[in-house]
Amino acid sequence: xxxILFALVxxxxxxxxxxxxxxxxxxxxxxxSFEKTISGDYSYGYVGDxxxxxxxxxxxxxxxxxxAQSKMYDTxxxxxxxxxxxxxYNNKAKSGDNFLLYYYDSYSDxxxxxxxxxxxxxxxxxxxxxTYTYASITNEDIxxxxxxxxxxxxLKVVFTPLLDVETVVADKAVECYVxxxxxxxxxxxxxxxxxxxxxxAEYYGVRVTIETTDxxxxxxxxxxxxxxxxxxYTVE
Numbered sequence: 296x297x298x299i300l301f302a303l304v305x306x307x308x309x310x311x312x313x314x315x316x317x318x319x320x321x322x323x324x325x326x327x328s329f330e331k332t333i334s335g336d337y338s339y340g341y342v343g344d345x346x347x348x349x350x351x352x353x354x355x356x357x358x359x360x361x362x363a364q365s366k367m368y369d370t371x372x373x374x375x376x377x378x379x380x381x382x383x384y385n386n387k388a389k390s391g392d393n394f395l396l397y398y399y400d401s402y403s404d405x406x407x408x409x410x411x412x413x414x415x416x417x418x419x420x421x422x423x424x425x426t427y428t429y430a431s432i433t434n435e436d437i438x439x440x441x442x443x444x445x446x447x448x449x450l451k452v453v454f455t456p457l458l459d460v461e462t463v464v465a466d467k468a469v470e471c472y473v474x475x476x477x478x479x480x481x482x483x484x485x486x487x488x489x490x491x492x493x494x495x496a497e498y499y500g501v502r503v504t505i506e507t508t509d510x511x512x513x514x515x516x517x518x519x520x521x522x523x524x525x526x527x528y529t530v531e
Contacts, residue, residue: 323529323530324418324527324528324529324530325344325345325527325528325529325530326525326526326527326528327343327345327346327525327526327528328388328389328390328391328393328524328525328526329341329343329364329391329393329394329395329524330391330392330393331343331364331393333364333366333393336365336366336367336381337363337364337365337366337367337381337396338363338364338365339352339359339361339362339363340361340362340363340364341362341363341364341395344411345410345411345412345415345528345530346408346409346410346411346415346526346528347408347409347411348361348362348395348406348408348409349361349362349406349407349408349409350362350363350406351403351406359398360398360399360400360403360406361397361398361406362395362396362397362406363381363395363396363397363398364393364394364395364396365381365382365383365393365394365395365396365522366388366392366393366394367379367381367382367383368382368383368385368386368387369382369383369384369426370384370385370386370426371426372426372429372430372433372434372437373430373437374426374430375426375427375428375429375430375431375434375437375438376427376430376437376438377427377438377518379426379427380398380425380427380518380520381396381425382425382426382427383396383423383425383426383522384423384424384425384426384428384429384485385423385485385486385487385522388524389421389423389487389524389525390524390525394423394522394523394524395522395523395524395526396425396520396521396522396523397452397503397505397520397521397522397523398519398520399503399504399505399519399520400519401514401515401519402514405502405503405504406503407457407460407500407501407502407503408500408501408502408503409499409500410498410499410500412530413497414497414530414531415497415498415528415529415530416494416495416496416497416528416529416530416531417454417492417494417501417526417527417528418491418492418493418527418528418529419489419490419491419492419493419526419527420489420490420492420523420524420525420526420527421487421488421489421490421523421524421525422452422471422473422484422487422488422490422521422522422523423484423485423486423487423488423521423522423523423524424473424474424483424484424485424520424521424522425518425520425521425522427518427520428450428517428518428519428520428521429483429485431517431518432444432448432450432474432483432509432517433483438518440511440516441509441516441517441518442509442516444474444476444508444509445476446476446477446479447476447477447508448474448476448477448507448508448509449472449474449475449476449477449506449507449508450472450473450474450505450506450507450508450517451470451471451472451473451474451475451505451506452470452471452473452503452504452505452521453468453469453470453471453503453504453505453506454468454469454471454492454501454502454503455467455468455469455501455502455503455504456468456494456496456498456500456501456502457498457499457500457501457502458498458499459499460499463502464498467494467495467496469490469491469492469493469494471490473488473521487524487525497531505519505520505521507519
């Protein structure tokens with residue numbers, strides 16, 4: 296009887312030790328590179344496997360805002376006009392052929408990145424200026440409404456997590472300075488630049504806004520566009 300009890304104790308101890316040695320299953324990780332086929336040079340909005348990128352479009356005034364998938368590139372600043380608003384100031388996407396453009400219309404409600412399932416956490420992405428925006432902050436002859444950036448100016452993209460469709464978590468916002476002329480700097484993201492997001496909780500989605508120091512009586516003078524690519528996220 297004693298031998299049987301001893302054997303049971305040893306067996307239980309072995310099982311307990313085996314549990315301690317088990318490695319946790321790692322989170323699944325993904326990169327959204329916006330490579331779904333589009334028929335033209337650009338297409339409004341984007342729906343991936345796990346993420347939905349919102350937009351709005353007004354048929355009456357042919358006016359839009361939010362996200363658009365694009366495959367247009369142009370590094371000639373002479374072409375930095377509104378008519379070329381879908382172009383990236385680069386010769387290539389970060390990967391593949393396409394990238395995602397975001398236009399923030401400060402007069403309308405911002406558009407969001409909505410998570411299509413639970414457990415998603417955004418980790419990082421790459422940002423790059425558009426031709427229209429970069430030309431507007433460097434050449435006063437291109438955009439008569441905007442001024443050339445000088446000391447103290449900046450353009451920043453803000454990613455703010457959402458608890459639901461309306462509730463933002465402002466203290467968890469991540470600010471990405473894609474143009475930074477503060478404190479003697481002359482930084483402008485005219486090549487793909489990586490930014491960490493690293494949201495530490497599960498959210499409904501993320502709201503994207505853009506801020507500039509060039510503001511007039513009617514709002515922002517700087518064209519509020521940014522290009523993004525290779526959005527890395529995990530799913531728990």
